[in-house]
Amino acid sequence: MKNSKLNLLALLTVLYFCSSVAFGQERDMEYYIKNAPFKMGTIAAPQFADRTFNIKDFGAVGDGQTLNTGAIAKAIAACSAAGGGTVLIPAGLWLTGPIELKSNINLHADHGALILFSADHSLYSVMNGRGKPQLYGEKLENVAITGDGIYDGAGDTWRPLKKTKAAPTLWNDLVKSGGVLSKDGAMWWPTQQGMEGEAYLKTLKGKKDLTEADYAPAKDFLRPIMVIVANSKNVLIDGPTFKNSPNFAFNPKGCTNLIIRNVKIENEYYAQNGDAIDLSTCKNAIVYHCTVHAGDDGICMKSSGSKDKGTAALENVIIAENIVYHAHGGFVVGSNTDGGMNNIWVTNNTFVNTDVGIRIKSSRGRGGLVHNVFIDHIYMHDILNEAILFSTYYEDAGPEGDKGPVAVDDKTPRFEDFHISNVYCNNAKVAVSIVGLPEMPVSKIDLTDVTISATKAFSALEAADITLKNVKIISPDKTVYTLNNSRNINIVNAGFDGAATVFIAADGPKTSGITVTATNVSKVQNAVKLGPGVPKSAVIIK
Template sequence: MAITAGAAAGCALPDQNQPGAARAADDAHHQAWEMASTIRKQTIVPVFPDKSFPITDFGAVADGKTDASDAFAKAIAACHNAGGGKVIVPAGRFLTGPIHLKSNVNLHLHDDAHILFITDPKAYLPPVLTRWEGVELMGYSPLIYAHGEKNIAVTGKGKLDGQGDRQTWWPWKGGRWQGGTDWSVDGVPTQDDGRDKLFADAENGVPVEQRIYAEGAYLRPPFFQPYSCENVLIEDVTITGAPFWLINPVLCQSVTVRRVTCASLGPNSDGCDPESCKNVIIEDCFFDTGDDCIAIKSGRNADGRRLNVPAENIVISGCKMRTGHGGVVIGSEISGGARNIFVENCEFNSPKLLRGIRFKTNSIRGGLIENIYYRNIEIGEVQNALVIDFHYEEGDAGKFDPIVRNIEIRDLICHKAKRVFQVRGFERAPIKNLRLINATFESVEEVGDLEHVDNFEAKNVTIAGKPFSV
């Protein structure tokens, strides 16, 4: 394990003969988790009038071939105009383009309902205000979208299938991604030029309404993106075949994600990415994804700093993570900051899960990340257990040093990991107040690295059967 000289001064086991200090730490722990209870109470779960609007009453045909876009739009409009209720998707297979929700509408899927989304990009025009990798633009409509609405939901045990595969959206990613699958298809353009131009526009302050990146830019749309909405619920559904990120609420207040299965192994298939949202509950969900399972975000670089809205007051509980680049992640689009994040009773377990607990930023992203708490975490198998990386992607190439402080991980067991730590701050901007309490790492190939951490506390920590100290 590498410990830099600057970090070592702040890294030591606390004095076990100081009961007053221990009590103070326990009191702070309980006080922090009381805030998690408050967040739950503050997060409003929408309720809907007892009215039903079956899409089949508006012309939808359950054959998986007939375009039901118009039927969905008419049913949603009728439900909204009547004061709200449920738009019912009955058993069967329904093909549609983008679904735009309106206030007081619950899109409810029968257990055997299967919504198939059209893969022709032209169906997702005209462009709408959206956010793509943390940057605002006018882009393809998300598959399910709402802007400025209140009390909206997608519920039921049916399936939402974006039909993303090697013949439709996924080849736009292009190239060999993260050393794995090559998504390129001969003759199919990729997102590279559009992505670079969008990011340059954002850095140069081009007005959002002039950032038109739909046809010809090849930027894949998110699956479910409520934008600037209040009181959002997504519950029980299964999402698969996503073109891009699966659940991506942006600038929303009161978001509940409950018992959702995110099963999509395509490129950038993040499971749930609340971005610049306040009061978010993610509970009892299952993730088997092609990228991060859960990633907390708040905008990229200049665009994130322009909006300057943090991700805050988020509780993640009872979730299971399988394949993915990270289990619970903060970043990398984190320029607006993140605070008051609580993660409990979660299970990470897959030889294909690259990281368990992950923070990713750099000196171009920046961001203030603080008050992050984990408890009762079980890691079955993972490659890297704890990653806090200030050198993500572009590395140390900017002038916006991240501030990462006050992280507590308590009551964690990891059965198998290649590496315990990959924790790297900057010498000029160290990670501060990292506490690891009651943690066991059983089978470990290497301890890993701790670089530039001030005030690191390890209490009741064992690695490969030996007490851990630095």
């Protein structure tokens, strides 16, 4: 009997483990690298020499009052001169100016270490017309930022605040604390220089051979990104918390073999441009097991600048097992996609209270080809706007003001070959919105096994070659699918709320090739509602 119980317990344990794996739990980073739906390049953590350089040995004092910029720089320089190793920031309160990384160095902040970037803006410089980051490295190999330490960017001394984003108490407290208000009273700035910086920069347009001194009067406007590692190979970011950033929190640029794991981003919901993790033109990268609170986009893919012919600037990226709160988007593409993107896998992520869940955005002049994107096992709750959004009018007037198609060029947004499955959302404003351009529809999108409850159901404008299989939309909306200038839309086994009076409302001269199969629409008052000039053959219900 005892052996039988043990065998049963063992069997239950195995079954539990197998079921956990099946639903995306208990999977390590290596699992995702191995099982990506495309061939990944090499991703491996960098290795470092077994040497440790404690910043205290170079004069650093962890009292929160002593400025440790020089001591930290000396520790990094000594470690680099010795051939690399670990620069240790132990528990303590460490006030510092900017920190510059070097190759073959692991900057490790122990649990209990709180690194405060100074609120003295004179310590920070301008680089290439932008604020130089607070924690920075460029053209490096084998570099890491690790440990459970917390980095605070003093962002509240840099960032403006829009009145529309602030609770009344917060707004009143900031206005009373000092700073300046814009003429219309809609924006609060910590400093006069910050408010006037944009106007000053306009006076520099067209001028050549500009120096840092030329940009200095706009320094407070050119808020630094908190952490950038640029044009580097073999990069590991494991464990730290980045909070209160002046601008974006963490923005790797042009990195190859990049691991971001166990990172926490803590930015207030009202933090202007407070993006959490922005990957720009990176290749062979994984963002794994991170937790994000952001004032702007949560985990965002960007690509811009020159690219090799036929090669995407951002390629082979995995986004797995992350949680995003209070962001403009949970997973985001864009807005700048002109470098192209290829092979992105977004899997087993949770988005809570974000403005948009899956947010794919660009616009004319910023676009490029974004394709082979795989999104699965996404869990969302209380999404303020769209659960799934494709938009090609980011920051433009929108389709209502569009005067018609324009010539297609290499900066026309192209979203195609997106594979979205096993997505579940409870409570969004809009289930799905797809908005393409007259000259370039959003195309080749398939949604499979998707369930969303939302106030508004599904709409598509300028979309083509869309397949929806086992998509259930729970909504009080009277129309389930609103399709305008959309063609080759295949709907299979659709689920919808019984209150709907129209299943498909189709309009626009381009609308054609819409088929519905394995779906019972017999109880819908108007299964199909056609706009003027749309032939009956445009929509076929089998």
